[in-house]
Amino acid sequence: MAHTPTYTTTLPDSEFAGFILPDLVSECHYPLRLNSHCYPVSRASEQWLINGGRLAEPKITKLMGLHAGELGAVCYPDADAFHLRVIADFNNWLFIMDDWLDEFDVDGTWGMRDCCISAFRDPVNFQTETLTGKMCKSYFSRFMQTGGPGCTERFIHTMDLFFIAVAKQADDRAKGHIRDLESYITVRRDTSGCKPCFALIEYAAQIDLLDEVVSHPVIMAMEEATNDIVAWSNDIFSYNVEQSRQDGMHNMIAVLMDEQGLDLQSAVDYIGQLCKDSIQRFEDNRAILPSWGEELDRQVAIYIDGLQNWIIGSLHWSFDSTRYFGKDGHAVKRDRVVKLLSQKPL
Template sequence: MAPIATCTTTLPNSEPSGFMLPDLFSDCHYPLRLNFHSYPVSRASEQWLLNGASLAEPRITKFMGLHAGELIAACYPDANAFHLRVCADFMNWAFNMDDWLDDFDVDGTWGMRDCCIPAFRDPINFQMDKLAGKMCKSYFSRFMQTSGPGCTERFIRSTDSFFIAAAKEADDRAKGHIPDLESYIAMRRDTSGCKSCFALIEYAAQIDLPDEVMSHPVIMAMENATNDVVTWSNDIFSYNVERSRGDVMHNMIAVLMDEQGLDLQSAVDYIGQLCKDTIQRFEDNRAILPSWGEEIDRQVAIYIDGLQNWIIANLHWSFETTRYFGKDGHVVKRNRIVKLLPKRPLY
């Protein structure tokens, strides 16, 4: 029997000492492939971020343990070096943006949006002295050299949706508000940043799917399924670190504990089952994909493979990065036991 009781047994009125991760890999049999250009592109992108963001310790050490380039190499395994580098720069920027916004209130979040979205709309002429905006100009001016109009617009809109949802999250954080499950799922699909990464599937493959394809209910259902598996599993992986710093309101575990009165392990198990069901939802929709003709169908197949890559790449990378489990990722991946970190003092 799995040692769930061992890691969750508590005395009355006390917190558990840990929890057991669901066996997500047993439900996800997609192949993991790595881009040939991974190492040089990852190192170059890391240096770009360090130079552009002017990080200082301890953020430098935290960033160097992120290994976002390795995630990108598995998400876009067939991209050439130029396109992979743009994807890696965006991902490094996005992770650091996510960390920056954790410290921002609503006005600060809107201010960050105002210095980034205009840089996407006109990366050549838009002038901005803030580092985040300059970095947007850097990677997006390269993005636009080969991106199609549909892909470009989808990337900008989805990144804008990220900022809008992040502002809502900041407002909830300030008010101590935990959303209901339905509202949380809708908001999480935007705060994850996954939608921008899905536009990068087109960019990396140098395709530009028609709007009527991208707005088709089956395609949208597969995107939502991918987004959900990635973000819900991320909520499980990140919960320990977020709990230790007292910031778990925007986490599905906390939502379930608040709304349904579940204990920690029950909430984790609930999400694990949802992830399993959602992978099946992805496959069910793959089975009913319509046809748009030979050439469009070829491009759609590339896009669906890209969504699949995101599911499996995120699972493996979550144990390679130090972001969630420190240097113990390989141990946690093997035994699935997460020991809760002590909560940091407020003062």
């Protein structure tokens, strides 16, 4: 585990209630690229979710500010329009699913899991009246038109891991339980939703990696480093909104403040250092990638580029979306100053 940073951050004034973001944008030098199909695909996907989820205001405005399609466009910049649309639909669905599951108890989460996994296993013949099940059938029936067998199974398996972890989160929430750092990290790697998104790298590129490749320790270490950067930076970015609704237990900031007695800024700095260490971990493993032969090495290179796109793409998208910083994202990105929102009554 990385050390606690020894540097200190100077706050603007004594009345300041908030924190300073770590400078992750400057630390991450990967190229940021935007898919040429971004905007028409993104707008079509939003309309798909509005119709499929039967959304009304203010949820429609919230969806339009989310920019989930734009997230897909920077994380999968080389996907064609068909594949990008499936990815955009999944991203939009996953975000609304994440919001819905925040309100579910353990039994409700398991019920949602059973419906969605059944839809993934047989999106054509599985019958359901639930909105989320119908949306799963919609995008995954299109996924299966070109998704390879290994890629498809990896997507379904990692979505199952997501629901299992979210059920643990629901149990923690019901009990008011804050995890220790080690167990939190284990669960967070599945609640992040990154793992099925990594299967979508293969899907977007129309490759299907061999099991001997995806199970190699170096590939797994690079996936884990990517997941950690995305999830842990997201804990920093989402903390303000979560604390404002008094729902911040499943967040590394709360874990560190509870377990190690850190104040808010020290916890943020600690996580920032972990993220920077994870970028180095990603590069250290890239340097020792083995060779599987010319064709497999070509596919692996595409996959590693996809992981890299997720690191840089999710980082910049977090400030472009209104999900975490409202309309102030660009100012927060520039100044790195987050002012705490007032807590809403329970």
